[in-house]
Amino acid sequence: MSSLAVTATSHSSAPAALVYAALLDAESWPAWTSYYEVQWELPAGVERPARVDDLRTIRSRLGRVCCRERIVELVPDQRFSYEQAAGLFASHRGSVDLARAPHGGTNITWSATYQHALPLLGTLRRRRLQVLVHDLASYANSIVSRKS
Template identity: 50%
Template sequence: MPYSYSVTSHSPASPHLVFAALVRAAAWPSWSPIDAVELEGGGDSEDRQQVGDTRIFRTGRAVSRERIVELVPDRRFGYENVGGPFRSYRGTVELAVAPRGGTDITWSAVFEPKLRLSGPFWRWYLTRFMRRMADGLASYAADSS
């Protein structure tokens, strides 16, 4: 059974600046709860990532692998969790010019956990974690402008 979450945040920064922070893996520990990031197969995490790149995130003792599956400049960043506790996981960060200026950020995902009955826990946990991600991204992009 699939589950989902969606969180929103607002940044006074332009969609261009928000997107620039998303596609540069090395920046993620600066604005998120993630401790460290590296690119699978080497490469420089300072460079802009592309569709097909897999990033390895470390948060405490937890490790997650995510593959970028969609990039629409200044509008959308799509990724899939590879392995981990999910049978499937597709996350999307949507960026929209806000009516009052800046960028509205919507971070959402549809996922199916491997462990039966763990869906409500993962929805609760991911909603809280991704709210921190979206808020951190919004602040970081604003500070970059």
């Protein structure tokens, strides 16, 4: 089984709090990712912010479950970390780190590690992660534009 570590970066003119909020807002993900649906798995009638150990299910445009992820670390406006609970990879852990950029806005670094048996996935994972981080930055920028 091979291991793969991938890092992608982007910049948003939005403050870190807005970018962080987009990561936690499962309903916004279809607006800025290729995923059809991202849902937090909470008991019926429970509405609260995401917490460590919460699960979310991610579905593709074809409606099938891509994966289930568990939140492993939440540092408001700085870090969002998760690990795969079920899905394509034997192990997958990711973190989105947010840092104030020297000239304003937020620098976004999305890192992920994968354990899998398919060696050709490296290039695809690198491209996919770069698209995700770019789309997150663009989405946050669009919110800033709408508010101004």
